[in-house]
Amino acid sequence: MTEISCTRCGEERATLDKLPFPDNLGARIQAEICRICWDEWLQRQMQLINHYALDVRTAEARDFLRRNVEAFLFGSGEADEIDTSQEGKLSW
Numbered sequence: 001m002t003e004i005s006c007t008r009c010g011e012e013r014a015t016l017d018k019l020p021f022p023d024n025l026g027a028r029i030q031a032e033i034c035r036i037c038w039d040e041w042l043q044r045q046m047q048l049i050n051h052y053a054l055d056v057r058t059a060e061a062r063d064f065l066r067r068n069v070e071a072f073l074f075g076s077g078e079a080d081e082i083d084t085s086q087e088g089k090l091s092w
């Protein structure tokens with residue numbers, strides 16, 4: 001198990017065992033982001049998928065999530081906000 005100083009939370013924590021994505025972004029996440037922050041992203045991702053009713057098999061949804069994972073973990077680029085005024089109006 002590898003411990004790093006996480007870029008997002010600043011704590012010394014364990015990294016992911018596996019690459020979350022098979023590319024540069026995945027390698028960067030594994031090198032710089034701890035498991036706790038990754039778990040937070042997974043929860044956020046689930047909210048986004050539900051909120052926007054994303055079909056993760058589509059390229060659009062994958063692009064959307066990649067944009068948001070970068071914004072969420074590294075604070076770069078634009079994050080899409082969840083409109084909380086719509087809360088409770090979603091069909092889960």
Ligand SMILES: [Zn+2]
Nearest residue numbers: 006009034037
């Ligand atoms: Zn972290």
